Amino acid sequence: xxxxxxxxxxxxxxxxxxxxxxxxxxxxxxxxxxxxxxxxxxxxxxxxxxxxxxxxxxxxxxxxxxxxxxxxxxxxxxxxxxxxxxxxxxxxxxxxxxxxxxxxxxxxxxxxxxxxxxxxxxxxxxxxxxxxxxxxxxxxxxxxxxxxxxxxxxxxxxxxxxxxxxxxxxxxxxxxxxxxxxxxxxxxxxxxxxxxxxxxxxxxxxxxxxxxxxxxxxxxxxxxxxxxxxxxxxxxxxxxxxxxxxxxxxxxxxxxxxxxxxxxxxxxxxxxxxxxxxxxxxxxxxxxxxxxxxxxxxxxxxxxxxxxxxxxxxxxxxxxxxxxxxxxxxxxxxxxxxxxxxxxxxxxxxxxxxxxxxxxxxxxxxxxxxxxxxxxxxxxxxxxxxxx
Amino acid sequence: xxxxxxxxxxxxxxxxxxxxxxxxxxxxxxxxxxxxxxxxxxxxxxxxxxxxxxxxxxxxxxxxxxxxxxxxxxxxxxxxxxxxxxxxxxxxxxxxxxxxxxxxxxxxxxxxxxxxxxxxxxxxxxxxxxxxxxxxxxxxxxxxxxxxxxxxxxxxxxxxxxxxxxxxxxxxxxxxxxxxxxxxxxxxxxxxxxxxxxxxxxxxxxxxxxxxxxxxxxxxxxxxxxxxxxxxxxxxxxxxxxxxxxxxxxxxxxxxxxxxxxxxxxxxxxxxxxxxxxxxxxxxxxxxxxxxxxxxx
Numbered sequence: 001x002x003x004x005x006x007x008x009x010x011x012x013x014x015x016x017x018x019x020x021x022x023x024x025x026x027x028x029x030x031x032x033x034x035x036x037x038x039x040x041x042x043x044x045x046x047x048x049x050x051x052x053x054x055x056x057x058x059x060x061x062x063x064x065x066x067x068x069x070x071x072x073x074x075x076x077x078x079x080x081x082x083x084x085x086x087x088x089x090x091x092x093x094x095x096x097x098x099x100x101x102x103x104x105x106x107x108x109x110x111x112x113x114x115x116x117x118x119x120x121x122x123x124x125x126x127x128x129x130x131x132x133x134x135x136x137x138x139x140x141x142x143x144x145x146x147x148x149x150x151x152x153x154x155x156x157x158x159x160x161x162x163x164x165x166x167x168x169x170x171x172x173x174x175x176x177x178x179x180x181x182x183x184x185x186x187x188x189x190x191x192x193x194x195x196x197x198x199x200x201x202x203x204x205x206x207x208x209x210x211x212x213x214x215x216x217x218x219x220x221x222x223x224x225x226x227x228x229x230x231x232x233x234x235x236x237x238x239x240x241x242x243x244x245x246x247x248x249x250x251x252x253x254x255x256x257x258x259x260x261x262x263x264x265x266x267x268x269x270x271x272x273x274x275x276x277x278x279x280x281x282x283x284x285x286x287x288x289x290x291x292x293x294x295x296x297x298x299x300x301x302x303x304x305x306x307x308x309x310x311x312x313x314x315x316x317x318x319x320x321x322x323x324x325x326x327x328x329x330x331x332x333x334x335x336x337x338x339x340x341x342x343x344x345x346x347x348x349x350x351x352x353x354x355x356x357x358x359x360x361x362x363x364x365x366x367x368x369x370x371x372x373x374x375x376x377x378x379x380x381x382x383x384x385x386x387x388x
Numbered sequence: 389x390x391x392x393x394x395x396x397x398x399x400x401x402x403x404x405x406x407x408x409x410x411x412x413x414x415x416x417x418x419x420x421x422x423x424x425x426x427x428x429x430x431x432x433x434x435x436x437x438x439x440x441x442x443x444x445x446x447x448x449x450x451x452x453x454x455x456x457x458x459x460x461x462x463x464x465x466x467x468x469x470x471x472x473x474x475x476x477x478x479x480x481x482x483x484x485x486x487x488x489x490x491x492x493x494x495x496x497x498x499x500x501x502x503x504x505x506x507x508x509x510x511x512x513x514x515x516x517x518x519x520x521x522x523x524x525x526x527x528x529x530x531x532x533x534x535x536x537x538x539x540x541x542x543x544x545x546x547x548x549x550x551x552x553x554x555x556x557x558x559x560x561x562x563x564x565x566x567x568x569x570x571x572x573x574x575x576x577x578x579x580x581x582x583x584x585x586x587x588x589x590x591x592x593x594x595x596x597x598x599x600x601x602x603x604x605x606x607x608x609x610x611x612x613x614x615x616x617x618x619x620x621x622x623x624x625x626x627x628x629x630x631x632x633x634x635x636x637x638x639x640x641x642x643x644x645x646x647x648x649x650x651x652x653x654x655x656x657x658x659x660x661x662x663x664x665x666x667x668x669x670x671x672x673x674x675x676x677x678x679x680x681x682x683x684x685x
Contacts, residue, residue, distance in 0.1 A: 114390045180468045180544070181486030192416070202409040209645035217663075220482055222471040222540065250630055254637065255395035259402075262640075381542065 089318035090141040093132045093301060100125035100158055107256035108245065114256060122256070126264025129158035131303050134268070135317050137166035149230060153237040159268075160242060160261035161212075162234035164227060168218035169211045174272065175310055176380040177281040184281075185210040186272035196348065196355040203273045204266035211269070274345070275306045277355075283362035284311065284373055285331035290324065291341045297321065304341070307332060311373060313383065331368040333361040396624045400615060403640055407611040410647040411604035417654050418600035425593040427579045428562050433499035438577045440562040440589060443497035443504065445555050450493030452552060460495040460506065461553040461584040463513040464488075465520070465662055469535055469545035478668040481532070481539045483524070486546075488659045492584060497561060497574075504565065504572040506584075511576075514585035514592070514657035515551035523549045526666045535666070549662065553584055560585040587657065596654040603650045607643055614639055 082088050103122040106113040133155045135141075140148035152163040169185055177184045186207040191199040219228050242261070245253040274289065281287045291297070291304035303309070305320040307328045315323050329337070338344045348356065374382075431439035450459030466487045472480035490513030497504050526532050538545035553559055562583030563574045576582035583589060617632030618624070624633075652661055 116390060119390055180484050181466065182484065191413075193412075198409060198412075201405065202413065205406060205410055205644045206413070206648055206651075209648040213645070213648070217482065217484065220472050222473055224473065228473075250633060251392055251395075251624055254633055255390070255392070255399065258637065259395075259399065 084143065084147075085141055086139070086143055087316060087318065089301075089316070093135060093141060096125060096128045096299075096301075097132055097155065097158065100129050101154075104158075104257055104260060108249070108252055119256065119260070122260040123263040126158060126260040127267040128264075128299065128301075129155060130264045130268035131300055133159060133163045133166060134170065134303065135301055137163060137171065138313060139316065149233075152230070153234050156234035156238040157241050158261065159265045160238055160258065161265050162231045162238065164231050164234055165211065165215045167227065168215050171313070171383050172218070172380065173214065175313055175383060176376045177287065178376070178380075179214060184272075185214045186269060187281075188273050188277035191273070194354055196352065197350065199277075199355060200270060200273065200345075200349045204269040207269045207272060208266070274341070278358055278361070279336060280360070280362045283365055285328060285365040285368075286333055286336060286362040289336045289338060289344075290328070290332070291338050291344070292321075292324070293339050293341075296341060307336075313379070327371060331365045331371070333364045336361060392624045396618070399636070400618065403636055404611060404615075406640065407607055407643065410643055411608050414600045414604040414607070414647060414650055417651060418597045418604070421593045421597040421600070421654065425590060425597065428583075428590055428593070431565055433502040433504055433565060433572060436565045436567055436572065438564045438579055440560055440580075440583070441499055441565065442558065442560050443499035445495060445553060445557050445559060446498045446503065447496040448493065448553075448555050449495050449508065450552070452554060458555040459493050459552040460497070460555070460557075460559070461490065461492045461511060461513045463490050463515045463520075463551040463553075463658060465549040467524075467547050467549060467662070469539040469547060469666075471536060471540040472665060475667050478670075479532075479536055480668065481535055481545070481666040483547075483662070483664050483666075485661055485663055490584070490658050492582060495555075497559065502572055504561075504574050505570065506561065506574045509576065509582065511582040511584050512656070512658045513551075513553065514583070514587060514589060515553075516586045517657070517660075519551045519586065520549060520662055521664075523551050524662060524664055526669060529669050532666060532668055536668075551586075553586060557586065560587070560589050562589065585657070592657065596656075600650055600654050603646070607646075610639060610643075 085091065085094070100122065103113075103118055103125055107118050107122060133152075136148070136151065136155065141151060142148050155163045173179045174184050174186055177187070179185060183189065188203075190206040190210060191203050193199050193202065215231075218224070219231060242253065242257060245257055276288060279287050279289060285307060288306040288310055290306050291300075293304065297304045302317045302320040305324040305328070308315065308320055308324040309317075311327070312323055427438070428440040431437040431441050433441050433443065445460045448458045448460040450457065450462060452458045465485060466489075467483045467485055469481045469483045472482040474480060490511050492506055492508055492511040492513075494508035495506055497506060526535075535545050535547070560583070561574055562580045562585075564577035564580070565572060565574050567573075574582070585592075614632055614636045618629050618636060620626065620628040620632070623629055655661065
């Protein structure tokens with residue numbers, strides 16, 4: 001349906017090929033045709049950031065002392081020996097989705113399971129399913145391209161929206177807070193109630209349609225044929241399976257499948273508000289709010305470390321905390337480092353009535369030592385090339 | 389146990405919370421337009437004051453395409469064009485909006501027998517939709533080819549859509565009208581700002597306000613009708629109730645994009661999305677919404 005694996009005719013194949021040679025630190029398997037390693041003296045003479053961008057094969061051939069000077073998240077590239085997946089940590093994501101599907105279908109088929117525990121669990125894991133969508137659309141979980149595309153279908157069913165929508169909406173627009181000069185489709189400014197709790201509840205009603213109309217515009221451009229095919233397949237699968245379940249038992253599907261699906265889809269949209277409201281999206285290190293509790297990040301697959309994820313989108317999620325400690329902590333306003341998301345939500349949307357006033361959160365960044373970071377246009381162009 | 393009744397009540401509660409929030413957001417837009425409408429009360433150009441008056445452009449300090457000083461105010465929209473997927477075999481360019489700008493370039497307008505000087509500065513300039521569409525349209529095959537060549541590249545084709553308010557044109561002006569030693573002068577006011585419009589702003593604001601409020605009302609009424617259908621006995625068991633459930637889900641999914649469509653439709657003309665698509669001229673035009681087709685060459 002999507003062309004033979006390995007064919008360079010299709011954009012999705014090109015994407016993987018490009019990514020595997022351009023961004024080896026992101027958890028992708030290296031391409032078979034990786035360039036030959038340069039001579040040792042040449043390699044040693046390279047600047048550190050150039051060495052870091054070398055493909056895994058080349059990096060492995062670096063002298064031991066040079067290799068050890070690289071940060072762990074750069075050194076730690078995907079293991080070729082892992083079965084099925086590119087990185088052993090991906091089994092956690094697979095487990096989340098399997099557990100979520102188990103919760104959904106046990107409620108659907110087994111009346112005894114229709115209780116608050118299962119329902120609450122299904123809603124929470126639906127949200128985690130969208131977190132997996134996010135990670136999977138940055139770096140495919142599986143070694144097999146076909147399996148990655150099929151997995152997107154399952155994830156789409158879990159969220160009742162096509163997972164591939166994340167490529168334009170998240171990877172290309174949200175990561176750079178900009179849609180060719182217009183604001184991010186999920187910018188916190190799309191809601192404007194004074195009563196802040198209403199903003200939290202209402203946000204998906206605006207950010208959702210903004211996102212999907214933006215995705216439609218992006219998909220209408222030349223060279224997006226493979227994206228459109230995949231997007232259609234995911235839509236058909238998500239709505240087809242849900243519709244088929246509805247034909248069999250409408251109310252059970254609506255209550256125990258669709259409600260959790262929509263809960264997750266709406267929560268991942270809300271995360272944009274939670275992680276960016278009151279931040280300075282024009283700054284390089286204070287554009288995002290981070291949630292740094294270790295238990296939270298274990299189950300959320302490190303998605304609490306949002307600043308470093310924006311700035312180094314290629315770094316694998318399993319090592320984000322190390323990069324966060326090294327690069328973000330010295331440059332971020334302490335108010336944007338939250339230990340607990342639950343406490344933040346309670347404090348910001350329940351215990352405080354009005355939307356908090358903005359303040360200069362980027363002062364910490366100006367006081368800290370500058371760190372080399374490609375301009376956003378360059379990062380966006382790289383993401384665009386990887387998604388072409 | 390989560391019985392069908394409990395889940396039905398929860399589902400209806402979710403539907404209503406969202407329906408009411410979308411209605412509240414639409415009413416907020418309607419309220420903003422009503423407030424602006426109140427500030428644009430009619431003022432007499434002879435007496436001065438803050439508000440709105442109609443006039444004809446007599447002098448313009450800005451230069452038009454021919455180099456003549458005839459432009460009183462200018463609306464500018466920066467767009468980025470990118471090559472689109474072919475439409476029935478014809479090449480296309482899709483445009484996205486970037487920044488909206490408006491400025492008074494300076495000049496004099498005449499209202500009755502009163503001449504009013506308008507000083508240069510930032511302004512809210514409202515062009516007519518027709519003028520913007522005409523300025524955005526493709527000029528022909530040669531123009532399309534030139535734009536397409538750039539649009540297919542990574543950086544795309546950047547362009548500015550410009551609509552001028554020129555000498556001889558009837559306009560509506562809003563701001564503070566005050567008497568000076570040199571005669572009457574229009575300056576920005578804290579309440580109104582400085583508005584130059586090619587269409588009647590009060591009529592537009594009334595229409596936009598009615599559209600947003602009407603949407604809010606209709607949306608709540610539809611939610612009410614769906615709820616009534618769901619509650620037809622046997623509740624959550626019979627076909628009418630099930631039909632209500634299907635319509636409720638469809639309503640929930642559809643009302644959100646409708647709400648944002650209304651929000652976009654009531655953006656003031658100076659900030660209204662234009663976007664659009666060029667389809668290569670020649671042959672039979674392909675169908676498509678928002679297509680800005682070139683006139684036949």
